[in-house]
Amino acid sequence: MMFPRSIFFALLAFSLSVQGASTKKTSANQSQCAAPKTVTQTSTVTVTKGTAATATAVLVGGKGITKTTAKTTATTAAAAKTTAAAASTKTTAAASTGNNSDPQLSLTLDPRVIAAGFANDGQDVPAAGQVPSLTSTNNFINFCLTTPNLPITNGKQITTGSCNPAPIGVIPSVDNMPSAKFTNPLNFATIKSNTTFTISMAIKNMQTGFFVNAQENYFAAPQVLNTAGQIQGHSHVVIEQLTSLTQTTPTDPKTFAFFKGLNAAAVGGVLTADVTGGLAPGFYKLSSINSSSNHQPVIVPIAQHGSLDDAVYFSVTANGAATGSTAATGATTGKATTTTAKAAATTAKAASTAKATAKSTKGGKRRALNRLA
Known part of the structure; x- marks a missing residue:
């Protein structure tokens, strides 16, 4: 059966329209399924x-x-x-270039503290036997690199040797140099053996009672002063046994009969230490070791000065009485003192007589000249 051409084209257009709608829907569905879920x-x-x-x-x-x-x-x-590394680098750079506001945290030497005199070896005016000093233009800040075989002291008591990078620190005036004198036992005294006794020592020009951890901070900081200009520190006492009071051979510093740090502040200017149980019979030397807070020996401003420490010699016997040798030593010492005093008096008398003679002679010459005139 033949359809009119108009009907045919109408049916064709409808068919294409339906197919297009279906295709569009299918494409939309496919597109929706293809889109993954995003989390x-x-x-x-x-x-x-x-x-x-x-x-x-x-x-x-x-x-x-x-x-x-x-x-x-x-x-x-x-x-x-990278940002963190840059920040770290910036911090390190600030420290290494001295940009830190606190110079005690800086890793560079501030030019204001350079000691120009350290560059002089001292030989511009040589003296007999004098050796040249080590020199430095940077305060020896890397000196310990010259001894690579030694560890840094680093607050430890290293028995095999080490190199200490800490500076000496603050030095007092000559009027504040410390001094000490034992008040017990007295020089050439005799005490009873195996009996507790108390060491006492008068001390001046030093603020005692300052000490740090000797196992962690040994020589680890510079010497410092108090507001009065005195060294802040403490003392130690050590007793070494001798063969006799007249011993002339050096003692062994590694060997001692008694040692004690006097960490407490002095009472009335006196430091004390109890020697519990006393000492065995024999002859002994008692010495002081006055130290700064970090246990280094006290440092003073001039080379020529009196002793900053004290030492006395004493004997220990079973009954506390002087033996013949002890008495003889004391007598000899007393005799020597008397002889020295007598010699000094004689010298003074001779000097006085010579002065009077010179004065008389000078006066006689003047009178003679006056008569000639």
């Missing part, structure tokens, strides 16, 4: 202590981070790490 997950990556970088990881269709996102995450972390 955003935030993770924190720690780059350095106290610094963190946050990176965003995108999970696509539950199958993990896409390559593009992973690359971005790595880049972000790297950037954060």
Whole structure:
């Protein structure tokens, strides 16, 4: 059966319209199914202590981070790490270039404290037997590098030797140089053996009672003064046994009969230490070791000065009575003192007589000249 041409074209147009709508719907459905479900997950990556970088990881269709996102995450972390490193470098640079506001935290030498005299070896005016000094234009700040075989002292008592980088510190005036004198036992005294006794020592021009941890801070800081200009520190007493009171051979510093740090402040200008149980019979030398807070021997401003420490010699016997040798030593010492005093008196008398003679002679010459005139 033949359809009119108009009907045919109408049916064709309708068919195409329906097909187009169906295709569009199908494409929309396919597009919707193809779009993956996107989940955003935030993770924190720690780059350095106290610094963190946050990176965003995108999970696509539950199958993990896409390559593009992973690359971005790595880049972000790297950037954060670079920033942290830059900050650290900046801090180090500030310290090493002296930009820190506190010079005690700076790693550079401030030109204001350079001792120009350290560059002089002292040989511009040589003296017999004098050796040249070591020299430095940077205050010897890296001196310990010259002894690479030795460890840094670093607050420890290293028995095999070490190199100490700490400066000497503050030095008092000549009027504040410390001095000490034992008040018990007295020089050439005799005390009873195996009996507790108390060492006492008068001390002046030093603020005692200052000591640090000897196991962690030994020689680890400079000497300092109090507001009166006196060294802040403490003392020690050590007793060494001798073969006799007339011993002339040096003692061994590693061997001693008694040692004690006098860490308490002096009472009435006197430091004390109890020798519990006393000492065995024999002959002994008692010495003081006056020290700054960090246990270094006290430093004073001039080379020619009286002793900053004291030493006395005494005997110990079973009954506390002087033996013949002790008495003889004391008598000899007393005799020597008397002889010395007598010699001094004779010398003074002779000097006085010579002066009077010279004066008389000079007067006679003047009178003779007057008569001639």
